[in-house]
Amino acid sequence: EAGVAQSPRYKIIEKRQSVAFWCNPISGHATLYWYQQILGQGPKLLIQFQNNGVVDDSQLPKDRFSAERLKGVDSTLKIQPAKLEDSAVYLCASSSKTFRGRIYNEQFFGPGTRLTVL
Amino acid sequence: DAKTTQPNSMESNEEEPVHLPCNHSTISGTDYIHWYRQLPSQGPEYVIHGLTSNVNNRMASLAIAEDRKSSTLILHRATLRDAAVYYCILRDFGNEKLTFGTGTRLTIIP
Numbered sequence: 001e002a003g004v005a006q007s008p009r010y011k012i013i014e015k016r017q018s019v020a021f022w023c024n025p026i027s028g029h030a031t032l033y034w035y036q037q038i039l040g041q042g043p044k045l046l047i048q049f050q051n052n053g054v055v056d057d058s059q060l061p062k063d064r065f066s067a068e069r070l071k072g073v074d075s076t077l078k079i080q081p082a083k084l085e086d087s088a089v090y091l092c093a094s095s096s097k098t099f100r101g102r103i104y105n106e107q108f109f110g111p112g113t114r115l116t117v118l
Numbered sequence: 119d120a121k122t123t124q125p126n127s128m129e130s131n132e133e134e135p136v137h138l139p140c141n142h143s144t145i146s147g148t149d150y151i152h153w154y155r156q157l158p159s160q161g162p163e164y165v166i167h168g169l170t171s172n173v174n175n176r177m178a179s180l181a182i183a184e185d186r187k188s189s190t191l192i193l194h195r196a197t198l199r200d201a202a203v204y205y206c207i208l209r210d211f212g213n214e215k216l217t218f219g220t221g222t223r224l225t226i227i228p
Binding site: 004031040042043056091106109110111 | 152159160161162163164167203205214215216217218219220221
């Protein structure tokens, strides 16, 4: 079974440029999450989708960050314009309370995209 | 969100058991105790979760105190592949959201 896919794996940009990250969740997972992980810290939730609707975006800096999940499958996270403090790993995760008849309690994470803003 | 407290780092010898503690004195009755770990350069992965009773799976065991104010993740025989940051997280029954702290960095000594 394929896991959560993310691309690119690495990205280096100059401050004030824009950048986009892509995530393909596990097939059939209704819930998708984007996390930001700054070096030395645990992941911080930015936004949570249930199908293609937003459940929680309370920690998303909406003046520069945006995210969408068209058709309830793939998702993109965009930063425009980027700041130095946006340097971090951006993790995508997906989950499903029930999947193929089994009750799940865990989130499945992708490998992340490491963003460096110069 | 109810908070957890974990040691910043721990060391253990290879092939020995490891006990990773977590304090959660403000846990509520509907909070599940979840453990995730993050290997170097990877996303976090689920390890185990429980509510009141001790739990075992192929990866680890979870021992929960009777008053639920603390728990211990037990790796029965540590290998070098178990070197990771381990996160103890309280998750409300009706909420899929995870709130990560800084976790415990486990180092395995060959």
